[in-house]
Amino acid sequence: MIASVIEPPGDYQRLLGHVPIGVMFVARTASHLDFAHVFVRERATLGRHLQDLRGRIRPSGMIWVSWPKRASGIPTDLTEDVIRAEALRHGLVDVKVCAIDATWSGLKLVVRLRGRG
Numbered sequence: 319m320i321a322s323v324i325e326p327p328g329d330y331q332r333l334l335g336h337v338p339i340g341v342m343f344v345a346r347t348a349s350h351l352d353f354a355h356v357f358v359r360e361r362a363t364l365g366r367h368l369q370d371l372r373g374r375i376r377p378s379g380m381i382w383v384s385w386p387k388r389a390s391g392i393p394t395d396l397t398e399d400v401i402r403a404e405a406l407r408h409g410l411v412d413v414k415v416c417a418i419d420a421t422w423s424g425l426k427l428v429v430r431l432r433g434r435g
Contacts, residue, residue, distance in 0.1 A: 319341045319353055320342055320344055320350060320351050320352050321341055321342065321344070321351065321352065321355070322344055322346050322348055322351050322354050322355075322374075323343065323354075323356075324354065324355070324357065324371075325356065325357045326355070327357060327422070333419060341353075348374070350374070350376055351371070351375045351376065352375070352376055352378075353380055353381075354379070354382070355381075355384065356371065356382070357384045357422070358383060358384070358396065359393065359394045359396065360394070360395055360396070361395050361396060361400055364396065364400075364401065368381070368383075368404060368408045368427075369408055372409060375429070378429075379428070379429070381427045381428075382425070382427070383401050383405075383424065384423065384424045385401065385423060386422060386423075387417075387421060387422065387423050389420075390420065390422075398415060398425060405427045409430050410427040410428065410429060410430065411427065412426065413426050413427070413428055414426035
């Protein structure tokens with residue numbers, strides 16, 4: 319699995335935990351990604367990242383978007399609904415949501431079936 323992480327928090331290794339054998343982390347500009355994890359705080363940044371990543375993930379790949387929870391105290395203009403709407407603009411749909419920790423939430427995005435060509 320080829321993976322890339324964009325703008326991770328300082329404690330990302332702790333958040334991630336055990337990395338399975340076969341996962342290879344590559345530079346944020348690599349293509350043919352199976353997995354991308356992007357941490358964002360602003361809608362404008364989210365749009366740029368999704369546009370970029372949509373062109374670099376494999377049709378069967380995934381993008382996890384993480385954003386600060388409101389209770390975290392980190393300023394953000396993102397919500398789950400904002401991320402879903404922005405994802406749709408880029409041909410992506412959400413298939414899973416999770417709480418990563420007390421600070422971050424996560425939404426898993428995949429390419430829409432009709433866009434997998």
